[in-house]
Amino acid sequence: MSNDDGATNNERLMAACREDNLELLDEVLSSDPKSFDVNYTDGLGNTALHNAARNGSTECLEILLYFDGINVNIANRMEKDTPLHKAASYPDPDLALSMVQILIDNGANIKALNKQKQTAADIAPGDTHTEVKEFLERAALGSNYDARDIAGDDDDDDSDGVPSDDE
Numbered sequence: 118m119s120n121d122d123g124a125t126n127n128e129r130l131m132a133a134c135r136e137d138n139l140e141l142l143d144e145v146l147s148s149d150p151k152s153f154d155v156n157y158t159d160g161l162g163n164t165a166l167h168n169a170a171r172n173g174s175t176e177c178l179e180i181l182l183y184f185d186g187i188n189v190n191i192a193n194r195m196e197k198d199t200p201l202h203k204a205a206s207y208p209d210p211d212l213a214l215s216m217v218q219i220l221i222d223n224g225a226n227i228k229a230l231n232k233q234k235q236t237a238a239d240i241a242p243g244d245t246h247t248e249v250k251e252f253l254e255r256a257a258l259g260s261n262y263d264a265r266d267i268a269g270d271d272d273d274d275d276s277d278g279v280p281s282d283d284e
Contacts (some may be wrong), residue, residue, distance in 0.1 A: 124208045126152045127154055128152050130153050130165050131164075131168055132176065133266045134165040134168035134169040134181070135172055137172055137173070139180075142177055142180060143180075146148055150239075155186065156186070158191065162191070162193035164191050167191075167193055170204040170220070171181075171207070173209060173225035175219060178220065189224050189225045192229065199237070200225065202240055204219075204237070206240050213249050217249055227257045236253070237255050238253035
């Protein structure tokens, strides 16, 4: 798909991630930033991240996630799936796990529910994707905590600089 066939840069961005075409992706992303929207949605509400996750393109995911303002939590119109849902249900469990980790590391909402009220952990095929399910479940447990809930080394406000007997 080239500019010659009338495709917009948004359409080319979507095609690049759907086809795992890194050359086309680079071409679009190297063009004028005003000529495309990294959060563009097609008629079904899918973004380039949805396409990359649905098609197992970890490289496209990683490249797109470098963009400031990219929204990893856009739900599509049909299933209300986020890119994390698509990644968790990808047929190859190793690739699925890799994509899930990438998305979570970049702020994907582990608790996002789709139209069927399922999280990404709920839709990961249990018989083949046990590592994906376990990773998502552990991540969901960890997301119940806020950084303010975890004491850091510098949180001892009344210290006089003398170590305790335990140190």
